[in-house]
Amino acid sequence: MSGLDAGPRTEVCVVGGGSAGSALALRLARMGHEVCLVERHAFPRPQVGEALTPGVWPQLEVLGVADAVRSAGFLPAREALVRWEDATARPVRMGADGLLVDRGRFDALLLAAAANAGVRVLQPATARRPVRTAEGWVVPLLHDGRETRLRARFLADAGGRGGCLGGRKVPVSVSTLALHGYWRGEQRQGPETRVVAGAEGWYWGAHLPDGTFSAMAFVDPALLRERSVGRRSLELLYRALMEGSGLLEAWTAPRLVGAVHARDATCYRDEVPIEEDCIKVGEASFSIDPLSSSGVQKALQTALSGAVAVHTLLVRPDSAAAALRFYREDQRDSVARHAAWAAGYYGEHRAHADRPFWKRRAARGPMPSPPEPPPLPEDALAHRRWRLASDAILVDTPCIVGDVIELRGALSHPRLARPVAWLDGVELASLVESLREGLTLPQLAEAWARRVPWRQGVGILGWLYRQGLLTEVTPSGSP
Ligand SMILES: Cc1cc2nc3c(=O)[nH]c(=O)nc-3n(C[C@H](O)[C@H](O)[C@H](O)COP(=O)(O)OP(=O)(O)OC[C@H]3O[C@@H](n4cnc5c(N)ncnc54)[C@H](O)[C@@H]3O)c2cc1C
Structure with a gap:
């Protein structure tokens, strides 16, 4: 992508070209705004979030990329083998097609669509902490090995968990760590996806379009402290968890390819997701439990509703208060609804319900549901x-x-x-x-x-x- 002279201007600067940033930039460009997007990595880059829920399809239609995603060679996720409540593994059919994607290619596809819609993309370019001025924002950039600055009337932080604007992230779940690696084997076995509950946490694995099997263990960070696990012994712990989980039955002769990574998977929400001159979308705004596999769907949702909020702030200042309230309430509702759902789902696990991992996450008692009114007379x-x-x-x-x-x-x-x-x-x-x-x-x-x-x-x-x-x-x- 081409460079910039020192101090160019744009109406909206979007920092981050993941699913949320690309979708926001694309929508704003279609609404007639001048948008510049800054992405740190050359694409495709590795990223977790490979299982997409069927709810992404209407969003991809709105973004005009559904056909491109359909023909990208991703895998349908029609069936999962779930061992959750007890020791019995049950096949679960998805109602409508979910997808298993290579997130690097999926995000690259969205970013290309944004560029086609007129978004100026600076990549690879790293945004440093933006500075608010009386005229808008100054975003210091490292682009093509040069320090430069971009001026923008409006700033969108789509930088994921790290974000670029800072701000307080309020935890909305207990701390969770994901240990993650990729596997290959001789012969694939069983359905596309596996979800397994165990004594120390839960496990997720899925076959990906490139022939690898992505396998994760979600555990308490305390487990690593208890077992004195450091950087070097991380792989040993991961292998032990995988072997005990039964996930690797997805292959005959499974072998680990590449390194094992540990990532924070704790849920949080940012205290100030929108102001009159800036917005946070995707995981810069909030993160949900990977249990639902709907992080990308949520990230796209924040981008779509965020685009309308930003457009309102830019063209209808008299409706600014409504736009701010809309986006804040939407964030609060999504976080609360998801946290309640996740706690209820953790509560369905029985075999190790007395173990610390499960006790700390499960909702006590069944979820209250309003009584059904009698049928219409x-x-x-x-x-x-x-x-x-x-x-x-x-x-x-x-x-x-x-x-x-x-x-x-x-x-x-x-x-x-x-x-x-x-x-x-x-x-x-x-x-x-x-x-x-x-x-x-x-x-x-x-x-x-x-x-x-x-x-x-x-x-x-x-x-x-x-x-x-x-x-x-x-x-x-x-x-
Ligand atoms: C272990 C784990 C498993 C998960 N599994 C799933 C799953 O199966 N399904 C699912 O839907 N979701 C899943 N999620 C959630 C999903 O990964 C996120 O919801 C999704 O990636 C959020 O997208 P985003 O665009 O907000 O952020 P990201 O995908 O993190 O994109 C942010 C982008 O911003 C760029 N960036 C950051 N800072 C800067 C900067 N200063 N300058 C320039 N660029 C910058 C980064 O390079 C990156 O490309 C999982 C999450 C975790 C932790």
């Missing part, structure tokens, strides 16, 4: 009258509207995880006003007729009922 559709539950209210909530974030009325209720502004593409605020009084469904259909087709209205009413947001009005008129 058969005569509900014709004669009975319904109105909105008295504790359901409309609140102003920041929502994505086209390419910007705006405040919209959203339905809030203790049973809803978060306020809901749209259902099935229909803005709820305009509909629920009719539910303030008790109406039968035919009366309601008439009231909603100009806004939503009959069948869709019935669907929305059914959803409100299932969430427990409708109260029947008794014949006497009182609910």
Whole structure:
């Protein structure tokens, strides 16, 4: 990639060309912004995060790279062998196709798409700590062996766990270490992916497009201290864990290729993921437990919602407060939901539930789930009258509207995880006003007729009922 004269300007500087940085840069360029992306390594570079969940496909479609990913020769991840609750290994079919990728090539593909969309890419180039000035940011760079500086109105930190902006990372899980290596063997056996729970932690392994088998052990860092494991004996511990895990049954005659690496896999969230002149996306914003294999999907999600937040800050300063709130709440919700899910999943493991690794991570008791409302009564559709539950209210909530974030009325209720502004593409605020009084469904259909087709209205009413947001009005008129 070409060099820069000292002190060039750009509207947005993105530091980091991993999945999150490339996706953010690509979206912002498509929205008409001038974007310069700085990536430290020449691509393809090695990176963990090789199992992609099926949820990445809609994101790749939005980014316009789904066809390129489909034809890149990555492997479908249709089946996993999971030994989790007890000693029985169970085959688990994925609902829709997940993927096993070479992250170096996957990220290179996204970065090339960003460059094609007009993003100026400086690579390999290292950004040093950016400096905030009255006119924007000055980013000191080491590029082509030269010290130079890039000026930008807006800065996006997509530098992964290390990040470039600093800031406090709040841990949201107990400390976890991943020990990682690649294997080859004579003959492949069994499904693409294996997940195994053991006494000291859990293990993940998968066959990759280049014919290697990526195998990881997730353990407490204390295990290394207890066993006095240093840099030299790391491989011995890793081999012992792998042999005990059964993961290597994926090959006949497995042999380790290359070095064993230890990486921090602790979950955290950055305290300030967005300000009026900067944003953190991907793992610069938060990291989730690799247990879900959805880190890349989350990183892409932060890039897509982050792009809308940045675009709003740059073109609609009057909506800045809504944009900041949207992105902060999105980060907090994602982190909390994922942490609850992970704790519940750790809690499903029984065989070593009394061991420190599992006790420190598992949720105590089953996850509370709201009681199901009874089925919709058969005569509900014709004669009975319904109105909105008295504790359901409309609140102003920041929502994505086209390419910007705006405040919209959203339905809030203790049973809803978060306020809901749209259902099935229909803005709820305009509909629920009719539910303030008790109406039968035919009366309601008439009231909603100009806004939503009959069948869709019935669907929305059914959803409100299932969430427990409708109260029947008794014949006497009182609910
Ligand atoms: C052990 C482990 C296993 C995992 N397994 C999975 C999995 O199976 N599936 C999954 O979806 N997720 C997994 N994850 C999570 C996944 O790796 C991350 O979610 C994902 O890599 C985050 O992408 P990113 O773009 O935010 O950061 P990264 O992928 O870390 O990209 C950051 C980029 O920024 C560049 N950079 C950093 N600092 C600078 C700088 N100062 N100047 C210039 N460039 C810079 C780096 O070179 C890098 O290319 C795993 C994580 C761990 C720790």
